[in-house]
Amino acid sequence: MTQPPHSSQDSLLPRDRLLQLGAKPLGSAVTFADQVFALAQRVPLLADFSVEEIQTLTSYMEAFHAPSGCMFIEEGALDDYMVLIIRGTVEVVKLDNWGHRSRVAIVTPVQTLGEMSMVDGEPRFASCIAMEECHFGVLSRSKLLQLIDQQPQVGAKLLLRLVQLLSSRLRQTSAKLMAYMSQQTPSASR
């Protein structure tokens, strides 16, 4: 996998990075496997995972607690983990050209966040802030590679769903872009 550019920040392990951001570790996310499975039908990513597959997947994740207001993913940061929301509601925000935060999405259990940086190591596109006390599982890039290597069936299933998720988002974003392009010319400043 392509390595991200190095900075002082990306030398931190996901766990240390999350502690720095104010989250607290809760041990292996496998503890929450039943809870995740109970909600899995809600999200396309996990909708057809069996309880055993959810157990396998969560056994590669560490769980964290974030207090209300905790920004556990920071726009522009170079870290490489995906987050699976287990409890609580999360706001996704992005800085606009005027330096104002604008809301991009509201995310609830058991949706995921941060898949892109997990796979491509590029800076975070937006920030994620706990709107109330949250529990979430963290899958780092190195754990994803371990999962693919050690449990290829579950790894391939997760990857296939990620391809579908990104494909769906790309279609939606492209359609919005086409709508704007048909009305306007792009800003010269970007």
Place this chain on the structure above:
Amino acid sequence: MTQPPHSSQDSLLPRDRLLQLGAKPLGSAVTFADQVFALAQRVPLLADFSVEEIQTLTSYMEAFHAPSGCMFIEEGALDDYMVLIIRGTVEVVKLDNWGHRSRVAIVTPVQTLGEMSMVDGEPRFASCIAMEECHFGVLSRSKLLQLIDQQPQVGAKLLLRLVQLLSSRLRQTSAKLMAYMSQQTPSASR
């Protein structure tokens, strides 16, 4: 995997669909494995595949010849194959709001086309037209699922690269969209 909506068109196998569009079958794409491997460094999707992995991948693909001018992927169509360009240059075009075709990209060996519909079964986003005689390999959704099942290491590697490819495109498209959206006033952009 989610099934696409049914129509008379999507009951055709990829092979029959391609014959209908004017392409001619050339047998298994494994014949072209060395040729693909020789160019694989050019494209992120295949850059670190070994010659054995390219042989495995191409053994799940059927090769086709398209004459100059052949539209072998048609915007809006419901088919579920990805194309790997082996020889020749391909124009990607999309209809705009006024019904004019505008060029989206030029694709050369050994780039891929049509990954999104392969995984999500949604209508083709754009059309692909051979600008000269072309050879290409076709990976259908059913063959992708066979590959994942029978050769999980190669399947997972391909999927991981597809996730990275779509992630990169999504970042680029989102950045363009943000540039257009930034022309709105702050009050309107929420």
